[in-house]
Amino acid sequence: MSGLRPSTSYGALVLNATYEPMCVVSVRRAAVLVLAAKAIAVSDGDGFLHSARRVLPTPCVVRLTRYVRVPYRAHIGMTRRAIFARDRWVCAYCDGPAETIDHVLPRSRGGPHAWENVVAACARCNHRKGDRTPAEMGWRLRSAPVAPSGPAWRVLGHRTPDPRWASWLGLPPQRTDPLGLGEATA
Secondary structure, eight states: OOOOOOSSSSSSSEEESSSOOEEEEOOHOOOOHHHHHHHHHHHHHHEEESSOOOOEEEEEEEESSSOOOOOOOSOOOOOOHHHHHHTTTTOOTTTBBEEEEEESOOOOGGGOOSSEEEEEEEEEHHHHHHTHHHHHOOOOOSSSOOOOGGGGGTTTTTOOOOOGGGGTTTOOTTSSTTTTTTTOOO
C-alpha cells in the first residue's frame, strides 16, 4: 500500500453499518479499511489507487461492516471553522467574504459567546460595528444565527465536502451547498 496516491482532495465519507455518517477519512485510510474487510466501498470516486500488485477504485463512500457505537455530543462545538461554514464564509452584514467572527450583541454589553449571538463578518463591517448592535448601526443580519444540527455537521472538518455525499448526508443530490444552508440549484 505504500505506492498509493489518492486522486481526490475530498477524502472518503465513512458510514456506520446503519448508513449514518460518522466522519471523513483520507482516501488511503478508506482503502485500507476496504482491503482489511472492515468496510465495504459503497461509492467509488473518479480515479484509481495503484500498488505493486493491485489497482483499486478510489473509495468515495465506505460503510463499516460492523456497527460502531459513537457517543456523539448533544451539541456541536463552536469553532471558527464551524461558524464560517454555518454562515457559508459570507459576511452576515454585507454579503462580502467573511474574515472575522462578530458578536451580534457585544460581549462588553453582556452578550453570550453562543451560536445564537455569533456570526461571520468581514473585517470592515466588524470594525465599523465595533461595540454597537446591528440595530444601532441601522443594519440587518442576512439571517438569524442558530446552532447547527443534522448529519452534515459530523463532517464539518471539510470545508468543501464531496457533492456525491449529498444522499448520505440527507441532502437532495442537486444541492450545491453541502451543509444545506443555501439555495438548491435546478
